[in-house]
Amino acid sequence: MVMTVFVVAAVLAIVSALVAVSHRDPVINVLSLVVTFFCVAVNFALLGANFLAAAQILVYAGALLVLFLFVIMLLGAPQAPESGLHRPVQKTAGLALAAIVIIGGVLLALTMKVLPPASPVTGDAREIGKAMLTTHAFSFELISVLLLAAMVGALMLVKRKH
Amino acid sequence: MGAELIVIAGKLIVLATLLLTAVPVMVWVERRGAAFIQDRLGPNRVGPWGIIQPIADSVKLLFKEDLTPAGVNRWLYFLAPMISVFIAMLTFIVVPFGDGCGVTILGQPLGSLMVASELEVGVLYLLAISSLGVYGIVLAGWSSNNKYSLLGGLRASAQLISYELSMALAVLGVILATGSLRLDEVVAAQSGKLWNAVPQFLGFVVFVVAAFAETNRLPFDLAEAETELVAGYHVEYSSMKFAAFMMSEYMNMVTVSALLVTLFLGGSTLPGVHLEGWLGLVVSLAVFLGKVAFFMWLFVWVRWSLPRFRYDQLMRLGWKGLLPLATVNLVLVAVGVARGWTWI
Secondary structure (H helix, E strand, O other), rough: OOOHHHHHHHHHHHHHHHHHHHOOOOHHHHHHHHHHHHHHHHHHHOOOOOOHHHHHHHHHHHHHHHHHHHHHHHHHOOOOOOOOOOOOOHHHHHHHHHHHHHHHHHHHHHHHHOOOOOOOOOOHHHHHHHHHHHOOOOHHHHHHHHHHHHHHHHHHHHHHHO | OHHHHHHHHHHHHHHHHHHHHHHHHHHHHHHHHHHHHHOOOOOOOHHHHHHHHHHHHHHHHOOOOOOOOOHHHHHHHHHHHHHHHHHHHHHHHHHHOHHHHHHHOOEEEOOOOOOOOOOOOHHHHHHHHHHHHHHHHHHHHOOOOHHHHOOOOHHHHHHHHHHHHHHHHHHHHHHHHHHHOOOOHHHHHHHHOOOOOOOOOHHHHHHHHHHHOOOOOOOOOHOOOOHOOOOOHOOOOOOOHHHHHHHHHHHHHHHHHHHHHHHHHOOOOOOOOOOHHHHHHHHHHHHHHHHHHHHHHHHHHHOOOOOOOOHHHHHHHHHHEEEEHHHHHHHHHHHHHHOOOOOO
């Protein structure tokens, strides 16, 4: 049962991720990305990480991609042309890079032993909260500052035009 | 395992029946309520007091031609109403809609009547799934290839994102006071003391206002403002696809009312009432339905009493009114929890 769900979700995630980067209609791109995130969330849930699954949907599918969709619909982004890559060199370089990443990933996965078991996932939201505010408090604060800086920067960029 | 599955299936059936029955009942209440508020008669021909009218309406909708206008994106046009209904039904499974009161069925203790009783992150699940509801509206607006629909869809997405924030912040106060993400524990935590609506009054008010916005009801129904957008995002829909949008709107109202009751008004409990066994089960169910019914009537009452906001007013209220209020509420609750005030 778990295996079936995993395989379906994983295959769907990969297929929709491919659609997300290859389809010519930006709205379809965003929607297939939603499907990808949803399937990844399903796999998180299968691993017992319910909190991560909910956060994945809440943040990415529910908030971020709605904004993407909003912008695309508001600006009416045109369909991408047949292919943005004109020079054969670009295509070759892209394919080579993709091949390196895929082969590297597979090699890494093969050489690595099973991941060390994470801390028990019972009451995972509590565990994650504790870890964030004690063990990883510094990085947590650092990320908040980074996000704040990004937000202020975005506001500055918008302000400048007016 | 078998008995457990049967109990879960039973809860699901009860839940689905309640939800789907609520839709025609609410349509009737809305039309009669509107008539009452506007001092006219309302539907009174089909059945006593017109109570069969919603059934006649749905039969009419079933037999209407299912149009697909030219130039629509067929897949998304087809999918959008389904997403709306699907999401509306999916959100309810973490809401405890009654108390088992020690009743056992097939050797299984009933516990609180909550379908997903194993899920530890109930509130987060609910927020996550309901945040997906906007896709139904946005896709309907975009795929219809109609300017009015598109504007409706755009307005809906901006509105839902804005008010979701305040709503989540208001919920956060309750979670902080309870110390759990499970809705049945939220209910249990309220049974020995004041309901959350009293100590967290600010959060309660924010949640009520945001609930109207999240369900696209007047005075926040800018996504389908008839006077400006004809009917907004569902203007191109007919037959059962149109009915699907209506159904999801009413089901969302039920969900949001149930959530209000659960988070702020003690769910299926009454102060000072502790009943055991089947009687307790029935009473808790009735108490829950009664509280939800009050908020459903509030939705109708407000709809026919207040005019629609202007778009800039809506945004101003969301970002400059509700969000600071919700933050203040959260800070107050945090101070209370840190100081160890037990009544909060």
